[in-house]
Every structure is written in C-alpha cells, then in structure tokens.
Amino acid sequence: MAETAGRVRAALSGLDGRLEGLVDAGLRRARARKAPWWVVDAVFLAAAVVDAVLDLSGATTTEITLSLVAAGALVLRRRFPVLTFALTMPGLFIGSGVVAASIALFTLGERTSRRWLMLLAAVVQFVGFSGFVVGPPQQLDEIVVSTVYALIFALGPLAIGMLVRTRAVLVDRIAELRASRAEERRRGAEIALSRERALLAREMHDVVSHQVTLIAVQAGGMQMAGRDDREREFARTIRQLCVVTLQELREMVQVLRASGGTDREMAPQPLLGDLDRLIGASGLETSVAVDLPDTLSQPVQRAVYRFVQEGLTNVRKHAPGASVRISGRLHREQVLVDVVNGPPRAERLELPGSGLGLIGLGERASLLGGRLESGPQPGDGFALHLRLPVEHVPPEVAVGAPPRG
Numbered sequence: 001m002a003e004t005a006g007r008v009r010a011a012l013s014g015l016d017g018r019l020e021g022l023v024d025a026g027l028r029r030a031r032a033r034k035a036p037w038w039v040v041d042a043v044f045l046a047a048a049v050v051d052a053v054l055d056l057s058g059a060t061t062t063e064i065t066l067s068l069v070a071a072g073a074l075v076l077r078r079r080f081p082v083l084t085f086a087l088t089m090p091g092l093f094i095g096s097g098v099v100a101a102s103i104a105l106f107t108l109g110e111r112t113s114r115r116w117l118m119l120l121a122a123v124v125q126f127v128g129f130s131g132f133v134v135g136p137p138q139q140l141d142e143i144v145v146s147t148v149y150a151l152i153f154a155l156g157p158l159a160i161g162m163l164v165r166t167r168a169v170l171v172d173r174i175a176e177l178r179a180s181r182a183e184e185r186r187r188g189a190e191i192a193l194s195r196e197r198a199l200l201a202r203e204m205h206d207v208v209s210h211q212v213t214l215i216a217v218q219a220g221g222m223q224m225a226g227r228d229d230r231e232r233e234f235a236r237t238i239r240q241l242c243v244v245t246l247q248e249l250r251e252m253v254q255v256l257r258a259s260g261g262t263d264r265e266m267a268p269q270p271l272l273g274d275l276d277r278l279i280g281a282s283g284l285e286t287s288v289a290v291d292l293p294d295t296l297s298q299p300v301q302r303a304v305y306r307f308v309q310e311g312l313t314n315v316r317k318h319a320p321g322a323s324v325r326i327s328g329r330l331h332r333e334q335v336l337v338d339v340v341n342g343p344p345r346a347e348r349l350e351l352p353g354s355g356l357g358l359i360g361l362g363e364r365a366s367l368l369g370g371r372l373e374s375g376p377q378p379g380d381g382f383a384l385h386l387r388l389p390v391e392h393v394p395p396e397v398a399v400g401a402p403p404r405g
Helices: 002-032 037-053 061-076 081-093 098-111 115-130 140-224 229-258 272-282 298-318 356-367
Strands: 285-290 323-330 334-341 371-377 381-389
Touching: 037 061, 037 098, 061 081, 061 098, 081 098, 081 115, 098 115, 098 140, 115 140, 140 229, 272 285, 272 298, 298 323, 298 334, 298 356, 298 381, 356 371, 356 381
Parallel strands: 285 323
Antiparallel strands: 323 334, 334 381, 371 381
C-alpha cells in the first residue's frame, strides 16, 4: 500500500512539473510574440458588441442604442480613456454595456495616473453594477450578492489596468537600470585599465627613460674619447639610437597617460564650456545661473561638469519631470556649485540604485580638497552641493569658454 501511494505521489509530481513547464513555455511565447494593439482592440470591441447583442430581446430602442454606443466607444479608448468611460456609463445604467464598461474602466486604470479620477470611476461603476439606481433588492441575500458583484466589477478591471501600467513602467525602469549598471561597469573597467596604463607610463618614464638616457650619455663620452674613427662611429650610432628610443618612449608615455581604455588617444575631456550642451540635452526644465571663470584649473572644471552631469542623471531617474535649479559661483576662494530639484511631476517608482555615482563624485571632490553634500529638500525635492577650493591657471593657457552668467 505504501509503495502504491509513493508511485501515485511520484506520478502526480511528474505531472505537476510537466504542466508547470508547459505553462512557462506558453507564457514565454506569449511575451515574445506580443499581439498588435489593433488585434487587442478588435477582440475587446467584439466582446462588447456580443454582450450588447445577446440582450436585445425585450430591450427598448433606447436601451439597444445606448448598449451599442457603449460598445462603439471602445474605439476611442486609447486616445480618450476618460471620454470612453463616460460614453459607456449610460449603457451600463440603462442598457446592456457590462463588458464595455469593464473594458473602459480597465483602460482608465492603465492610461491615467490621477487617483481621484480612478476612485470616482470605481464608485460610479459600483453604483451601476449594484443595481441601486434601478431599484435595490428586497432580500438580504440579494443585497449581499449585488454588493459583492459590484465590488468585483468596480475594483477588478481598475486593479488589472493599474497592474498593466505599473508593469510597463517597471520594465522601462529596469531596462534603464541595467543600462546604467552596464555603463558603470564599463567605466570601472576603463578606469582600471587607465590606472594600469598610468602605472606603466610612470615605470617607463622613471626607469626605462632614465637608463636609456644614461646609455646615451655614456655613448656620447665614448664618442668624444674614441681611439679611432670606427669606435667613434660606433658610439655615435649608439647615441643616435638612444635619442630615437627616448623620443619614441616619450610618445608612448603620452599615449598611455591619455588613454581611456581604447587603442587610440582619449577625446578631450568636457569642461565648463560644455555645460550648455549637457543641460540642453537633458530634456529637463532647468534654470541656470553659473558664473565661473574659465581660468579655473582643468581638474576643477571637469569635476564641476561631472557633478552637474550626475545631478541631472539622478533627477531623470528618481524625480521624473521635476524642475532643476543649477547654480555656480566663487565665494571666499571656494567654487560653490548646487543642483537642486523639485518634486517629481510624473509617477515615480522607487528602484534600488548602486549609489556609485555619488560615491565617485565624493571621491573626486576629496582628491581636489573639497567635499560633496547631498540631502532631501522640503516638498519631496533633493539637493546636491559641491564645494571645491579655487585653483586658477594662467589666462594664456586657460582652456574653456568665457565666464558664464
């Protein structure tokens, strides 16, 4: 008996695994082959029309008309979800527009983020399905059944629509997060490679160049003190080869120090003059008041640029649609730069972040003798503050744009 029970359990477990595999395969295929939008709309419209037509017997002309209008209104659901919902309500209260009203409520939850509007629509849907408008049930069991069904039809489509919208937003945010992490990994690899090349450049400069220089000096002395022309010619050849080798070493050292991880020299790094292009490309509503001279040292200018860049990136990720205020000035031998954003104007989903961006900015500021401060602002805003000591370079070698206002 125990052996038979074990076989039955094993068979059921195997069947459960096969069924689960079939369902997973079907879901993967459905996600990979997403139906076109017009096919989905055609199915919704056909279901609403069938619902209206099945209840034609015994219906008045007004009821038939309102039911068909409710079904036809679904054609507008993607562009005008609120209007579509409003057009289906007469069919729900008077005619036979149950399916059309449910699809319209689902669309409202999928395509709008105004909570008060969704709550109002759910209440209207509840009243329409409960039958209170036409006439309340007389028996207690009928009241309970009507209320339960009304809650299901009022909250179910709305919840499914909100779930679909949330999933779409999450997919976009996760894709953005993956791209951001891939970019961070790529930058980390470039930084590691750049450090290795800088170390190699220092070794070549401090050791190899020094030794080749000594060889050239010794060859020069041998050329001057040679006993015959053959020895002097031999020494001159060695000295010339040393000079050529030193020149090639200098070029190799320059390439290694300028390399950013590719087989060619790194492009010029952005400075203060590139802020306008960065801010314009962000697509955010920004107010800019940056008044910093182009005589600041290039490390300071690059730090300011990267600080603003990271601030704008954080606003796009964590406060979509928020307005941003960017300011920069000199005060008591310090460079003060602030990036302050207001509350988000679009829906925000809190996703985990690596935090490496702010950590990297803090390390850059510390290396330059400054500091980075960040924190929330009243009204669900956020602020970043960069403080760096002033480092000027002579005007004749300054690189960048004229002072910005």
